[in-house]
Amino acid sequence: MAPKGKVISCRAAVAYGPGQPLVVEQVQVDPPQKMEVRIKILFTSICHTDLSAWKGESEAQRAYPRILGHEASGVVESVGEGVIDMKEGDQVVAIFNGECGECIYCKSSKKTNLCGKFRVNPFKSVMESDGKCRFRNKDGIPIYHFLSTSTFTEYTVVDSACLVKIDPHASLDKMTLLSCGVSTGLGAAWNTADVQTGETVAVFGLGAVGLAVVEGARTRGASKIIGVDINPEKRIKGEAIGITDFINPKEIDVPVHEKIREMSEGGVDYSFECAGNMQVLREAFLSTHDGWGMAIVLGIHPTPKLLSLHPMELFDGRRIVASVFGDFKGKSQLPFLAEQCMAGVVKLDEFITHRLPFEKINEAFQLLLDGKSLRCLLHLS
Structure with a gap:
């Protein structure tokens, strides 16, 4: 590791424009400022949010050059002034939905997991403390941040509110x-829905998030977990993790919600929309049981289209809510989830479908584009 307080030169995968291959090059990483932490990234992975940002699918994601990535783990290299809950060498996980612990939101107990300052913000591309970047390329040009984390790099600087210290044995x-x-x-099943033993669930979209819902419902003892996806290959992975039934909308001649109502005595207790598709969201809503069903929105919807929902439909007792980061308060609650994973209560192995060295990051993107991976883990050490 470089001397504390000094600029570090390291490799990073830089996005210079929408859809352009990421450029793995040397960048300069400044030391952490007040309430910031510089970490050495050991592992990072790619999710569809990174893919959407790389494509430039919304105005919020079009700041260039930029270092993308928001799923990562590593060790603390150095801490800035005021950081007291972490020290050099601590194992940490980056989170895009931070928790300062001091604002009215963070002190709200179970009312919200959002933070006044550090909640997820796709428009934010600089550090909170001074509005500046901590990265520069070889020409001295500032490189923008992404989702408060920017993990496609050997070293990154994040606000301490966006780092979670975890068990050193994990x-x-x-x-x-x-x-x-x-x-x-998983948090959407545990926290937002609070699935109980014997209840029924439908999951629309069996990517990594959808399968994590399946895992959460399985650990809670759901009696029926219906997976819905247009890719027939998702049935195999879904059954390995815990779905009890599978529906391919292309293979049935009735609306999906009608099929689910038929399979679940009038509708499921909870449905989870993980596809980011407006019509799928409506089907998810209608697939829940009259009187008490709840549809949980997890998919990212970048288009300006609005949901087709008549207010009177809500008088049937069905509800629709969204879940950010599974309603986990990251810094205070994620360590417990890590413990559950270490104990084998939550199984993570099925989610890692590929492993590649960091310099093959563009290949990892292609795997996700082609629908061949759930999570491709990139190792930087």
């Missing part, structure tokens, strides 16, 4: 998945 490669996908899906 396997860091697996802990990487807690940065986003697994926590989001």
Whole structure:
């Protein structure tokens, strides 16, 4: 590691434009400022949010050059002034939805897991303390941050509110998945829905987040977990993790919600929309049981299209809510999830489908584009 307080030169995968191959090059990483931490990334992975940002699918994601990535684990290299809950050498996981612990949101107990300052913000591309970047390329040009983390680099600087210290005995490669996908899906089942033994669930979209919902419902003892996906290959992975039934909308001649109502005595207790598709969201809503069903939105919807929902449909007792980061308060609650993973209560191995060295990051992107991977783990050491 470089001397503390000094600029570090390291490799990073830099995005210079939408859809362009990432450029693995040397960048300069400044030391952490007040309430910031510089970490050495050991593992990082790619999710569909990174893919969407790389494509430039929304205005919020079009700041260039930029270092993407928001799922990662590593060790603390140095800490800035005021950081007291972490020290050099601590194992940490980066989180995009931070927790300062001091604001009215963070002190709200179970009302919200958002933070006044460090909640997820796709428009934010600089550090909170001074509005500047901590990265520069070889020409001295500032490189923008992404989702408060920027993990496609050997070293990154993040606000301490966006780092979670975890058990030093935890396997860091697996802990990487807690940065986003697994926590989001599993938390939606545990926290947002609070699935109970014997209840029924439908999951629309069996990517990593959807399968994490399946894992969460399985650990809670759901009696029926229906997986819905247009890719027939998702049935195999879904059954390995815990789905009890599978529906391919292309293979049935009735709307999906009608099929689910038929399979679940009038509808499931909870449905989870993980596809980012408006029509799929409506089907998820209608697939829940009259009187008490809840549809949970997890998919990212970048288009300006609005949900087709008549207010009177809500008088049937069905509800629709969204879940950010699985309603986990990252710094205070993620260590417990890590413990559950270490104890084997939550199984993470099925989510890691590929492993590649960091310099093959563009190959990892292609695997996700082609629908061949759930999580490709990139190792930087």
